[in-house]
Amino acid sequence: MNPIKEKSKTLENNFLPLKKMYPKSYNKLKTSPYTKTRVILMNGTEFESAWFMHQFARHCAEPEILAVLAVVRRQEQQQQKRLSCLKPINESILETTIAYEQLAIDLTAVLAKHDTDETNIKALNFALLEDFDHLYRFANLLKMDKGEDADALVGKYTEIMPGRPTIAEHRYPADDIKKHMVAEKADLYSKLVASTITAAEQQTMNYYMNIAQWYKNDLGRKLYAEIAMIEEAHVSQYESLKDPNLSWLEQWVMHEYTECWLYYSAMQDESVDYIKKIWAEHFKMEVSHLKTAAKLLKKYENKTFESVCGTGEFPQLLKLGGNKEYVRKVLAETINLTADNTVKVDSYKEVKKLPDEHRYFDYQGFMSDPEKTPSHLVIKKAIERLGQDYRYQDKEHPVKELRNRKDDNVHIARTK
16 A cells, blocks of 8 residues: 555545534443544544644745645644544543553554664663553552443453553653664654654643643542653653654655554554544545645655655554563563663663662652652552552563562662
């Protein structure tokens, strides 16, 4: 499949009438967890696209480009509003959050499994264990506040147990920056990985940034605020993987190509017929957007679509699903890592191997007090109320130090 060769409507014929912007919502009890996660992923992809084009417009003086950006951006916004309304009214903030974290885990894992870029893979695996822990913390809040078991929401496709403890994830911000790829040399799939995971994590960051104040109790509000800061760190990490030397028009072509790839992947994988039709319709819209961006790239920079996307043939499509054994392997092998970019841009080190004066420990001392840190307090209170923490796991935790269900380990991956 090569989207640039697909037939499409003219740009002006891609607008959605208001009646199509409010679709039937999915059934939160019957719909596959991976339909829910696809909705979140594509919503985040549209958000990234719209805001990229706003930033492009603020750095562009060419009237023709500004006019086309306005048209495409409006259509992307219509798509985003349509996808937002697929979420049902009766799905709570926390239930939606569980889907966000399941997406973060299984999307990250599947991208890492199929990438060949070592910098990408290390970054994905590193953040994977942190999002895995976030699911565990939110699931315990759900159990306490709603009496709900999160394993039903994730369809038992994703285990729920501690990852790298959230309290250990507070790092000096500069250590989250990674070595960027060189687009001309990078594999197309690796470029899609960086674009996709940046949009997905940004969507999670934005959701938590804006939802914290609406939660019903102080502990929940504090937990969202804390984890939102880690999601910000993840966005910093992932966006730094992308080649910053691409022009705005080259970046635009890559954005549109990524959307085409994601919508086509979603269309192939979707089990709900009416949502599958939405993916197909949006894919056709994105083909039109891609062709439009490619024409402007050729006109203003004399560069071809192929200079950004190679032949244009889609690499392996994205298929969301369970990744239990992969996550367990990463847990067992990398639980004690932290980021250390003071010497090598793309390095990770075990916490116990950091020098005592490393800025990680200074930042930890400033940010994290175990007795007051929300992510720890959620588990502490769950243990007090339930007798042990809430988990869903198929077998014993792969990390010995994280097997005790009556004590939240605040030392692993954090102290020497």
